[in-house]
Every structure is written in structure tokens, then in C-alpha cells.
Amino acid sequence: MSLLKRAGLLLLAAAVVLPLSACAYGLVIAPLRNDRAAARLLDGLLAELPPETEIVETAVWAGNSSGTGNHVEIWAGVLNRSGAGFPAEALRGCPWDTVTQSDFPATADPQALFPALPEGWEGYFIYGRSGEAATQWDLRGH
Secondary structure, X not given: OOHHHHXXXXXXXXXXXXXXXXXXXXXHHHHHHHHHHHHHHXXXXXXXXXXXXXXXEEEEEEEOOOOOOOOXXXXXXXXXXXXXXXXXXXXXXXXXXXXXXXXXXXXXXXXXXXXXXXXXXXXXXXXXXXXXXXXXXXXXXX
């Protein structure tokens, strides 16, 4: 086989393999890396809480909170029934429409993240933290 044919086959293989590799990374590997980073963020959040904190549910999220599609963020949160054990400035406990604290991802649905959360939020609080994504190649944010 001539050198020109080998070079052509190598370029053709690269043209097929590289886009497939990028898709596989963006659809499988990057989400796994960001989910693992969000789990570490949640572990840090849980370690900060006093032992008497009554946790109803925990959640992690990865995506784009601004809706622009130009970056990926991660978020970890804890759902609490009484608000006990949380720093007062970080508590949110009113119907979703009246919550003004901005660390909750704007594009995330609290009902989807926390299935135990009732419609009216009566007596429930969410304490969460945003973090840096492990990779920006996660297609959930774009």
C-alpha cells in the first residue's frame, strides 16, 4: 500500500473516531465526572451540618443554571423539615415563588430534585451550595 493511501486511511479513521470520541466523552464520561464532583460537594455540605440536623432528602444537580447554555455548574442540597441545624442566612422556607436566595439553580425544578417536597413547602427548607464543575464538556449544560 502506498504512503498516500495510508495517509488517506489514517485521516479517514481520524475523521470518524475523533467526533465519536468527543460525543462519548460529552454524553458519558463528563456527566460521570461532574456527578462525582457534585457528590463530593454534598459530602462536604453534610459534614458541615450539626449532628442533630434532621435530613429528609439530599440531591445533586449538574447543568446550566442561567439557561444560556454556555457553561456547566454543579449544585448539592439538603431538604430539611424543621430548619434545625442550618445556618439562618442559608435557609429557605416559603413557597418557591417567594424565595429570593440565588444559590439554587434557576433552571432546576425543586419538585424533581426533592420528590418528598410537598407542593406548598409548608415547613420545609433547602440548604444548598453551588460548585465548580469538573469539566465543561458535560452536554447537560449546553
